[in-house]
Amino acid sequence: MNWSExxxxxxxxxxxxxxxxxxxxxxxxxxxxxxxxxSKQRDSIFGEIYEIDRNKYPSEGIFIKVYLLMDDQxxxxxxxxxxxxxxxxxxxxDLGENKLTCHEVKAEDWETSWKKYYKPVKVSPHITVVPSxxxxxxxxxxxxxxxxxxxxxFGTGTHPTxxxxxxxxxxxxxxxxxxxxxxxxxxxxxxxSGLLGxxxxxxYDLDEVAISSTxxxxxxxxxxxxxxxxxxxxxxxxxxQADVIVANILAEIIIKFTKEAWNNLKQGGHFITSGIxxxxxxxxxxxxxxxxxxxxxxxxxxxxxxxIAKKV
Numbered sequence: 001m002n003w004s005e006x007x008x009x010x011x012x013x014x015x016x017x018x019x020x021x022x023x024x025x026x027x028x029x030x031x032x033x034x035x036x037x038x039s040k041q042r043d044s045i046f047g048e049i050y051e052i053d054r055n056k057y058p059s060e061g062i063f064i065k066v067y068l069l070m071d072d073q074x075x076x077x078x079x080x081x082x083x084x085x086x087x088x089x090x091x092x093x094d095l096g097e098n099k100l101t102c103h104e105v106k107a108e109d110w111e112t113s114w115k116k117y118y119k120p121v122k123v124s125p126h127i128t129v130v131p132s133x134x135x136x137x138x139x140x141x142x143x144x145x146x147x148x149x150x151x152x153x154f155g156t157g158t159h160p161t162x163x164x165x166x167x168x169x170x171x172x173x174x175x176x177x178x179x180x181x182x183x184x185x186x187x188x189x190x191x192x193s194g195l196l197g198x199x200x201x202x203x204y205d206l207d208e209v210a211i212s213s214t215x216x217x218x219x220x221x222x223x224x225x226x227x228x229x230x231x232x233x234x235x236x237x238x239x240x241q242a243d244v245i246v247a248n249i250l251a252e253i254i255i256k257f258t259k260e261a262w263n264n265l266k267q268g269g270h271f272i273t274s275g276i277x278x279x280x281x282x283x284x285x286x287x288x289x290x291x292x293x294x295x296x297x298x299x300x301x302x303x304x305x306x307x308i309a310k311k312v
Contacts (some may be wrong), residue, residue, distance in 0.1 A: 004074055005105045006081060008064045011096035012036070012303070014087055016161070016250055016275055017088050018064050018095075021056060023207055027077075030048045033063040036302070053166060061096045070104065078102065078218055103190060124170055127195075129188065132220060144195045148188055149213075162305035165248045165274040166192045167276050171297070172270045177243035180204070180264060182234055182257070187214030187227070189246050194223040202240060204232040235260035246272040251280035254288040262291045265311045270296070274306040281305045 010018055012034070019030050035057040053198035057063070068077050082100050091093055120130045130136040132149040166189065173179065175197035181190040185212075193201045201223075205212050214229040232238065234257045245261050247254055254273050261271050271293060276284050278300070284307060285295060292308035300306075 002070050003067045003105050004070050004078075004102050006066050006068060006078060006312065007101045007103075008066075008081075008085060009058060009061055009097045009101075010064060010085075011061050013094050013097065013277055013279070014088065015283070016061060016277070017063065017093050017252075018085055020253075021088065022064075022066050022081070023082050023210070024209070025080060026209065027066045027068065027081070029066075031065040032061075033057050033065070035062070037057065047297055056221060067105065074142050093185070113204075118158075121158050123166045127166055127170065127192065129158070144192075145156060146191050146195060147187060148217055150187060150189070151219070159246050160304040161210075161274045161276075161306070162188060162291040164188050164301055164304065165246055165272060167299070168272045168274070168297075168306055168308050169193055169196060169244070169246060172272065173244055175199075178240070180238070180240060180242045180245045182245065182247040182261075182281040183249040183253075184214045185210050185248075187217040187229065190214060190227045190229070191217060191221050191223060193244070193246070194218075194226040195221065198226060198244075201227040202238075202242070203227055203229040204234070204238070205229070206231065206233050221238045231235055235264055238264055240264045241266050242269060244270050244272065246274075248274040251276045251284050254284055258287045258291050258293070262293065264310060269310070271309045273309070274304070276305040278303045278305055278309065281307075 008018060015032060022030055042312045068074055083190045114157055118131050120128055120134055120136045122128045122254065126142055127144045129146045129148055132147050135223055138145055143193055169192055173193060173196045176199040179193040179201045181201060181203040184190050184205045187203060190201045190203040205211055208231060211231050216225040242264055243266055245265055265271060288295065288309045294312045295307060296310045297308040298305060
C-alpha cells in the first residue's frame with residue numbers, strides 16, 4: 001500500500017510537544033527537518049551524524065513529518081492530528097505557522113531510506129550510539145557502544161535532550177545503582193544505564209510500540225537480565241526505591257509526577273529531567289523545589305535544558 005506523508009510546519013519550541021502528540025496518537029515515528037542542522041557548528045566529539053539536503057528544509061521553523069496509510073481512515077486521521085496539535089496552543093506553546101500539508105509517497109521510497117541519514121554519533125567522549133545496521137569499531141577500550149534501532153519509537157540518541165540525559169547519567173550513575181526510566185521511547189536511556197553499570201533498570205512508557213522497541217533494543221545490547229520494560233503511565237502505582245530516575249519528556253509532563261519521583265527515590269538519589277525548553281526551565285525547577293529536591297547541576301544544548309536534582 002502507498003502512504004501519505006503528513007508534514008506539519010511549526011516552531012522549534014513545538015518540536016517535542018508535537019512529536020509527543022503524534023506518539024500518543026499512535027502514529028509511529030516521525031521525521032524532523034530542522035534548518036539549524038544546516039547552519040550550526042557541531043562539537044567535534046559528535047562527528048558527522050547525517051547528510052543534509054538543503055532543499056528539504058524550511059527557511060523558518062521546522063518540518064515534522066509522519067506517515068499514514070492511504071486507506072478509508074486517512075481523512076479522519078489527518079483531522080485528528082490537526083485538532084490535537086491545535087490544542088497545544090492552549091498550553092502556551094508557540095506553534096508558529098502550524099500549517100499541515102500532505103502528499104502521497106510510495107511505500108518502497110520511505111520504509112528503509114531514512115536509515116541512510118542515521119549514522120553513529122558520539123553523545124559524550126566515552127559513549128557512542130550506533131544504528132544496528134551500521135558497522136562500527138570503538139576507538140578506545142573505554143568507549144561504550146549503544147546499539148539501537150529506533151523503529152517506530154521516538155529516540156535515536158541524536159537529539160540534544162537525549163545527549164544531555166546520557167551525559168547526566170554518566171555523571172551520576174554509580175555501579176550497581178537501580179534506575180527508573182520514565183517515558184523510555186526506544187530504550188536508549190535504559191540501555192545507557194545498563195551499560196554504565198546499573199544493576200537493574202525499570203523502563204516505563206504508555207505506548208505499546210515504545211515498550212516493544214525498548215525490549216528489542218535491550219535484547220540487541222545483551223541487557224535482558226538488567227532492563228525490564230513495562231507499559232505504564234509515568235510513575236502511577238509504582239513503588240520502588242531507585243538510586244536514579246531519568247525522564248526525557250515534556251516540561252508540562254515532568255511537573256505532573258515530581259512528587260512520585262521523590263517517593264520512588266532513595267535518600268540522596270538523583271532525578272534527571274530533560275526535554276525542557278529554555279522558557280520552561282523555571283517551571284520545572286519550581287516543581288522540583290516544592291517537593292524537596294535540590295538542584296545540583298543544569299546543562300544546556302541548543303536551547304534545551306537538562307536538570308540534575310538530588311533528594312536531600
